[in-house]
Amino acid sequence: xxxxxxxxxxxxxxxxxxxxxxxxxxxxxxxxxxxxxxxxxxxxxxxxxxxxxxxxxxxxxxxxxxxxxxxxxxxxxxxxxxxxxxxxxxxxxxxxxxxxxxxxxxxxxxxxxxxxxxxxxxxxxxxxxxxxxxxxxxxxxxxxxxxxxxxxxxxxxxxxxxxxxxxxxxxxxxxxxxxxxxxxxxxxxxxxxxxxxxxxxxxxxxxxxxxxxxxxxxxxxxxxxxxxxxxxxxxxxxxxxxxxxxxxxxxxxxxxxxxxxxxxxxxxxxxxxxxxxxxxxxxxxxxxxxxxxxxxxxxxxxxxxxxxxxx
Amino acid sequence: xxxxxxxxxxxxxxxxxxxxxxxxxxxxxxxxxxxxxxxxxxxxxxxxxxxxxxxxxxxxxxxxxxxxxxxxxxxxxxxxxxxxxxxxxxxxxxxxxxxxxxxxxxxxxxxxxxxxxxxxxxxxxxxxxxxxxxxxxxxxxxxxxxxxxxxxxxxxxxxxxxxxxxxxxxxxxxxxxxxxxxxxxxxxxxxxxxxxxxxxxxxxxxxxxxxxxxxxxxxxxxxxxxxxxxxxxxxxxxxxxxxxxxxxxxxxxxxxxxxxxxxxxxxxxxxxxxxxxxxxxxxxxxxxxxxxxxxxxxxxxxxxxxxxxxxxxxxxxxxxxxxxxxxxxxxxxxxxxxxxxxxxx
Numbered sequence: 001x002x003x004x005x006x007x008x009x010x011x012x013x014x015x016x017x018x019x020x021x022x023x024x025x026x027x028x029x030x031x032x033x034x035x036x037x038x039x040x041x042x043x044x045x046x047x048x049x050x051x052x053x054x055x056x057x058x059x060x061x062x063x064x065x066x067x068x069x070x071x072x073x074x075x076x077x078x079x080x081x082x083x084x085x086x087x088x089x090x091x092x093x094x095x096x097x098x099x100x101x102x103x104x105x106x107x108x109x110x111x112x113x114x115x116x117x118x119x120x121x122x123x124x125x126x127x128x129x130x131x132x133x134x135x136x137x138x139x140x141x142x143x144x145x146x147x148x149x150x151x152x153x154x155x156x157x158x159x160x161x162x163x164x165x166x167x168x169x170x171x172x173x174x175x176x177x178x179x180x181x182x183x184x185x186x187x188x189x190x191x192x193x194x195x196x197x198x199x200x201x202x203x204x205x206x207x208x209x210x211x212x213x214x215x216x217x218x219x220x221x222x223x224x225x226x227x228x229x230x231x232x233x234x235x236x237x238x239x240x241x242x243x244x245x246x247x248x249x250x251x252x253x254x255x256x257x258x259x260x261x262x263x264x265x266x267x268x269x270x271x272x273x274x275x276x277x278x279x280x281x282x283x284x285x286x287x288x289x290x291x292x293x294x295x296x297x298x299x300x301x302x303x304x305x306x307x308x309x310x311x
Numbered sequence: 312x313x314x315x316x317x318x319x320x321x322x323x324x325x326x327x328x329x330x331x332x333x334x335x336x337x338x339x340x341x342x343x344x345x346x347x348x349x350x351x352x353x354x355x356x357x358x359x360x361x362x363x364x365x366x367x368x369x370x371x372x373x374x375x376x377x378x379x380x381x382x383x384x385x386x387x388x389x390x391x392x393x394x395x396x397x398x399x400x401x402x403x404x405x406x407x408x409x410x411x412x413x414x415x416x417x418x419x420x421x422x423x424x425x426x427x428x429x430x431x432x433x434x435x436x437x438x439x440x441x442x443x444x445x446x447x448x449x450x451x452x453x454x455x456x457x458x459x460x461x462x463x464x465x466x467x468x469x470x471x472x473x474x475x476x477x478x479x480x481x482x483x484x485x486x487x488x489x490x491x492x493x494x495x496x497x498x499x500x501x502x503x504x505x506x507x508x509x510x511x512x513x514x515x516x517x518x519x520x521x522x523x524x525x526x527x528x529x530x531x532x533x534x535x536x537x538x539x540x541x542x543x544x545x546x547x548x549x550x551x552x553x554x555x556x557x558x559x560x561x562x563x564x565x566x567x568x569x570x571x572x573x574x575x576x577x578x579x580x581x582x583x584x585x586x587x588x589x590x591x592x593x594x595x596x597x598x599x600x601x602x603x604x605x606x607x608x609x610x611x612x613x614x615x616x617x618x619x620x621x622x623x624x625x626x627x628x629x630x631x632x633x634x635x636x637x638x639x640x641x642x643x644x645x646x647x648x649x650x651x652x653x654x655x656x
Contacts, residue, residue, distance in 0.1 A: 049439070099625045105439070106368050110567040111624040113560045117617035125610035234556075238446070245443040282454040286447035293447075294432055297440040 025267030027155030029260040030162035036259020038210035044186035045206040051112040054237030055119035060085040060218030061228040065132035089211030123230040131229035134222040248299020322637035323578040331482035344589035349481035352581040357535035359577035366508035371445030374452035375533040377554040379418035379540025384469040387414040411475040415541040422537020430529040476546035570630025575637040
């Protein structure tokens, strides 16, 4: 028994350090980090957990599928994807987020549930439960060889895209006045307003950036999972939400790191767990989530003693 | 019990009895909707016992419903039917079959035990961390029930569970849940927990242990949720995915739409949303209106329900009832104010 366990563990470890598994896991972590930024940015400014974020990605993916169905060029498909997601985000902000600003977190979260349901059922009615195929960029899903290991191009593309996006975002937040406004609003919305930060503009810009990131994620995800159904990206969103809270929701950097970590760990466990156990992957991941939350309820990557919550 | 308290229990109980009586008058095919609504009332009130009184959002309560579904389902399938769709069952599970009422009680007890095990560590958390941790419990419960075929049917449907949840039993179940919830919120424990919701620091200062009060409510609402799960599996042949994300969202939405902080709100929310949902489902099958059949395309139901949900939350963020218990004085006050406005204008 002990020998079996030991050999299982060595198998697990040798699979885990396998370069292919590593690159895939980092690629998944990169995509999740982008989603975490999209969720964390809106949370920072509006104190709203946007559960409908996954449905924005789903809408973008359907736009890509729609374009590839019609045989339109890839660039047009991606442009359509961006347009659909950005318009939807701004409508969502204007119709739901803005009127609910300052309400209790539970009410805002349930409202985004409702929006998520709405978008999902519209997709169901429009495209059916079997979904459509977005086949435009499948070429990127093919592997190329480095020495003896095969690495899928999309993993590299995802990592590079995420790095570029995050760098641009850091520049925007630190070097522009709207970025300064957003950081101020994230720290203290009321005081920021008193000092002349325009609330509606800041929240619209935060939602807009989140929308841009959602469309990028839609493009990256459809390459790996070309079948787009109404529940596309739903599981990923749930996992990222957990990761964001584990990392530390109140600041953007810990939230992003949390998103990356949960993606990386899922990728690693998914690649290294033996097949018999891989169906229990969600149990492993969410078991870890509970453990980390119990040890560091304020966030894994937050510095110092977390603010004592009064609740 | 004074008059006001009697009304606070009587109003939700009256609504339930009213819904049951209405359900008894309609055709068999429509009756289903009423049973469904009454089971939803049990689930939402069970959720309210914890969420409403403690103010902590839980996404994990449907895992207690799922445990109730599993316990009542796996134990009440007749022994000779079990090998057909649950071939890998542990011995004691495949050899035991219990009757209708015992299976409901067991469902509640097993769910309560599960809630205790989960709550012991998790009730130390609060805010978003508590929300995500309870959600993680839901994920793990669903994942294990779905794949671990030694304890249940996995992804298969719980077929050949005796369908004992009729209108009467659903109504009695909902009434039991409402009475327990009412007794709890009038008890010193319920009052202490609500005190921690309103002002944690002050509650602590008068010697209330937030952890213990939350844990107590968590276990009690776990019991009620398990009972509701038992009713559910005796009502329809369902599988593990019927008690997962969608049900979590819809029950939370019912609670928030009704008004999170009152029993009256939980019952009103559950009945209002299920009523609307059923009416639209009926319309999808063709609606007789002034002698003409109105066809509503399939799928409109969820669209209308979720759009209305968002609308209610935007217009009335505290829910339909404002999160307050039923009171004649307030209704009288409202009409008086309205009359005064009319006079003034």
